[in-house]
Amino acid sequence: MKRFKGIQLLVLSLLVVMIVSACGNSASSSNQGSSEGSNSGKDVKITLLNSKGEIQQQLEEAAKAFHEDNPNITLEVQAVPNGGSPFERASALYAAGNPPTMIMLDTGDVEKFKDRILDLSGEKWNQDAVANATDFTTFEGKNYAFPFAIEGYGFIYNKAVVDKAVGGNFDPSTIKTTNDLENLFKQIEASGKKALVISPMDWSLGAHYLPLAYAGQNKDMAEVNKFIDALKAGQVDLASNKVFNGLMDTFDVMMKHNIDSASPLSGQYERGAELLGKGEVGIWFMGNWAWPQISGYDTANKQYGFLPVPISNNPDDYGNQEISSAVSKRIVIDKEKSTPEQQAAAKKFLNWLVYEQKGQDFLVNKMNIIPAFKNITLPAADPLGKSIQDYIAKGKSEQSMSLLPADHWKQVGASMQKYLAKASDRATLAKEIQDYWKNVK
């Protein structure tokens, strides 16, 4: 009995020692991290949570190239799981106490992370960013995020198909009204192709198509914000709103000429790229991020461009000739769990993207990003990016809605899908959107 107790005590104390030492270990290892950095020859490992799935591979290659330039920094690119939002993933990682060093967030999410991320106002690239690029991520005079990409969206046309349809060289500036657009659809159909494909994803309909109804209200962003406030207060009657109705009139025309009109909800993102690239349809509602997918099927010798989404039959109405674009992805740097060395390494990576030739090359030519920096003079590498840049250069751009509530795309997207499937009418749609805004937090 006596001896048994001895063993017991021994085991118990062993257990305690194990637990204590386990705790101690993690503490000492994080200390190690910081001391390692100070004699800068040692390795720093940083991570980037990527929420642009289409450039995952290119980012990984960029990480490798960055590692070659900076042998002591290893960058690991993690992807946000399919269908998840960067906010979901990032907040889960924060809750798990294991946040990535850098997170690529949507513009509207940055403010939520304000207390946990680094103030980047001191970085050199702030001066080189394009106008208004950091407005939405500046709080109390401090900018918290790196503007990663300008993205725009509208109707992408396949030039080979529309050239044939109009019998000559197609000029996108001739499409200024809903009727013009419908005529083009009819011409394409007369040439033996289908007019367009509507990709029914909730994010495409809810985050891109419908917000045109908000952004098109007025050229002045302050007026648009007032409109949003009125929506929240329940003072807007969408059913009688001119822009909303004009936009949905265009949508009705799209639905009529949709290649998938028999089963409008079954299509997927890849299908749109395939149909457009192969020239089976002339037009697809999507953004310039779709280039990698389209180019995989390209049959039009890289001749593509954008058409704005018309919202009326008056060519001069705001929105009929403007393409919707904005800085859409932001990279932030964690300050809670990242060591100063990791933070420095992350800043170095961002600078590498903006100022090093290699980084710029990756950004523009490999990832097909339209950079939000004036000092990068490389022209957009792909026809879609070029088209967006043209519109912006001509001043024909409409600011996309970047600060919509986080679940807007899902909830309103579902209402739009219902409308697309003809399971609801315009009055129901208007009411569902108004109800959403009234209940949103």
Add this chain to the structure above:
Amino acid sequence: MITEKGVWNRLRSRLLFTGPTLFAFLTVMIVPFFYGIYLTFTNWDGISTTHTLVGFKNYGAVFKDTEFWKSFGLTLKYVLFTVILINVIAFLLAYVLTKGLKGQSFFRAGFFLPNLVGGIVLGFIWQFIFNNVVVYLGQKAAIPLLSASWLSDPDKAFWSLVIVTVWQYAGYMMVIYVAGLMGVPNDILEAASIDGANGWTKMRKMILPLMVPSFIVCIFLSLQRGFMVYDVNVALTQGGPFKSTELVSMHVYEKAFLARDYGLGQAEAFVLFLLVAGITLLQVYFSKKMEVDA
């Protein structure tokens, strides 16, 4: 050890053996559970470093959230059909595969296999099948029912979910039923045959009553899994088309992480926990009464 005297002595040896497990259980189950309940009284958004107490406001909001109750109703419907279908099919499979068929172990393994595939992977596989394979075959064979994707129609998308769930779990429940069937003593079946009982009578009067424990386990498992299903739902339909197949777990997740209303999401999760606990306890209580001895 039982002979040890004194509270401390007894406690110490208990702790030696149960301590590590108890520690793990406390830290990963009990503490988060109560912390979660605490969070239901706050307005935390899931990421900010501060939050304030709001009392029972979140619980009030749960009862006002019509979407939550709608998806709970849909989940009830889903559970009803999956529990019935899983158990009927699993029992029939088990019955056939204990008859001494040639290659029956091979078939058992085959039917069990889907259960070894994770729900997410399985959801994506079936998404491909419903969206591409079935549609392709349907169009070739000109069957209108199959020539449009099932996942784009609210009713058919619901049945797609049921089909995939049944396919996933029927094999697992089958294994439990096989064990139950093998446990039915042969002597009483033989005695019944001599007395002139036919197959159906034997099934109804002996096999089924003796299998009640297996039924309890299987129904409990399929009930609980049905209520908690998330992975297949998210991978197969993403709650679509237009949120018509959004089951309750998915709704709770979206409230907490997508709408950034962590307190409300957690409150809904807790209400869901109470409802599911109530239903499964009732099921176990009532089916226990049906158990018999051989």
